[in-house]
Amino acid sequence: MKISPVCEIRHTRLACFGAALSLCLLLLAPAIARCQPTATEDQVAALNLITAESLQAHLSYIASDELGGRGTPSPGLEAAAIYIAEQFRKAGLEPVGNDGYFQTSRWVMAPVVREGRTSTRLRLQPWEEGTERPEGAQGEPFLLKNVVGLLRGSDPELRDSYILVTAHYDHLGIRSGVAPDSIYNGANDDGSGTVTVFELARALASAETPPGRSILFMAVFGEESGLLGSRHYAQHPIFPLRQTIAMANIEMIGRTDTDGVDNTGNLNITGFNLSTFSVPFVEAGKHFDIAVFRHAQNSLPYFRRSDNIALATLGVPAHTFSVGYSHDDYHRPDDHWEKINFPNMAVTARTIGLGVLYLANSDEVPVWNEGAEGVEPYLEAWKTLHGGG
Ligand SMILES: [Zn+2]
Numbered sequence: 526m527k528i529s530p531v532c533e534i535r536h537t538r539l540a541c542f543g544a545a546l547s548l549c550l551l552l553l554a555p556a557i558a559r560c561q562p563t564a565t566e567d568q569v570a571a572l573n574l575i576t577a578e579s580l581q582a583h584l585s586y587i588a589s590d591e592l593g594g595r596g597t598p599s600p601g602l603e604a605a606a607i608y609i610a611e612q613f614r615k616a617g618l619e620p621v622g623n624d625g626y627f628q629t630s631r632w633v634m635a636p637v638v639r640e641g642r643t644s645t646r647l648r649l650q651p652w653e654e655g656t657e658r659p660e661g662a663q664g665e666p667f668l669l670k671n672v673v674g675l676l677r678g679s680d681p682e683l684r685d686s687y688i689l690v691t692a693h694y695d696h697l698g699i700r701s702g703v704a705p706d707s708i709y710n711g712a713n714d715d716g717s718g719t720v721t722v723f724e725l726a727r728a729l730a731s732a733e734t735p736p737g738r739s740i741l742f743m744a745v746f747g748e749e750s751g752l753l754g755s756r757h758y759a760q761h762p763i764f765p766l767r768q769t770i771a772m773a774n775i776e777m778i779g780r781t782d783t784d785g786v787d788n789t790g791n792l793n794i795t796g797f798n799l800s801t802f803s804v805p806f807v808e809a810g811k812h813f814d815i816a817v818f819r820h821a822q823n824s825l826p827y828f829r830r831s832d833n834i835a836l837a838t839l840g841v842p843a844h845t846f847s848v849g850y851s852h853d854d855y856h857r858p859d860d861h862w863e864k865i866n867f868p869n870m871a872v873t874a875r876t877i878g879l880g881v882l883y884l885a886n887s888d889e890v891p892v893w894n895e896g897a898e899g900v901e902p903y904l905e906a907w908k909t910l911h912g913g914g
Pocket residue numbers: 693714715748776
């Protein structure tokens with residue numbers, strides 16, 4: 526079996542430098558055994574609970590006209606939050622928000638103030654309890670919700686570390702003057718990631734063997750309004766960020782008719798070369814015959830365009846999974862669930878689940894790749910987070 530590059534570098538350097546070959550092999554044997562990605566048979570089997578049918582059943586509701594495109598804020602977004610919380614409850618996750626499965630925050634619409642000049646454009650702005658009302662704020666404040674549920678790890682040495690599995694459950698809502706369909710259903714963006722988060726929760730929580738590390742499943746609000754929910758979490762983490770070893774964010778894994786090619790069996794990770802996060806997922810892909818790779822053009826630009834960046838900016842190795850990027854219905858009312866490739870989405874979701882298990886069961890953690898193009902701000906943030914910067 527292939528071992529991860531992290532292990533190769535660490536153990537050849539530490540164990541083998543200057544040592545006689547036989548001694549080196551002796552030292553390496555246990556190290557390699559520890560580095561192999563592992564998941565128990567029952568954990569892998571539990572991933573088969575995620576099927577094309579189960580994903581379609583959930584996504585046809587999340588992306589239905591009834592939810593009105595899940596704008597932030599809107600009654601449809603609220604209904605989606607309640608639905609996701611219910612899935613977390615059924616899965617048996619621990620409610621770890623300030624209000625059960627909800628991590629709530631208080632917001633108000635207020636004009637943008639830039640360089641002392643107030644524009645007429647209104648924007649969502651946080652208005653925390655007990656702080657001054659933002660200047661020019663309109664109407665009453667309201668609550669927005671990240672939906673959070675914890676699957677507690679079982680390894681005494683690993684369980685106080687956390688892996689985030691996330692997606693944004695908001696989309697663009699309803700926009701007037703777009704005939705004949707004014708509802709932006711956001712089935713692929715990011716209904717696909719949203720249902721994958723709670724389906725992964727259901728599968729992993731159903732396995733007899735819990736993961737070694739703890740896994741926090743989270744659906745965030747306000748991505749389309751400027752990564753509001755993920756940024757709120759980054760500023761108010763439920764578990765310390767220095768104990769958060771990785772964030773697996775899932776965006777647009779439903780459509781395979783993307784980027785002008787057939788992306789069936791393909792899975793990209795943004796910022797692929799920036800950290801060793803990808804390694805266990807490439808291994809997981811081999812198990813399910815999914816090619817997990819770096820997209821030549823989009824890997825780096827898209828790294829900064831989704832919720833992962835809120836955590837990466839603070840040093841946590843955080844990346845986003847996508848099957849493809851652009852398609853004709855991207856950010857248009859026609860992003861409908863009927864266009865999702867559900868069989869492919871099921872295998873993709875299982876692949877992500879297996880990679881998460883590999884991370885959760887390993888005593889290795891993802892690290893930023895020193896020297897990788899564009900890694901400096903994240904590496905610096907990591908050092909600050911871990912007290913070395
Ligand atoms: Zn999105």
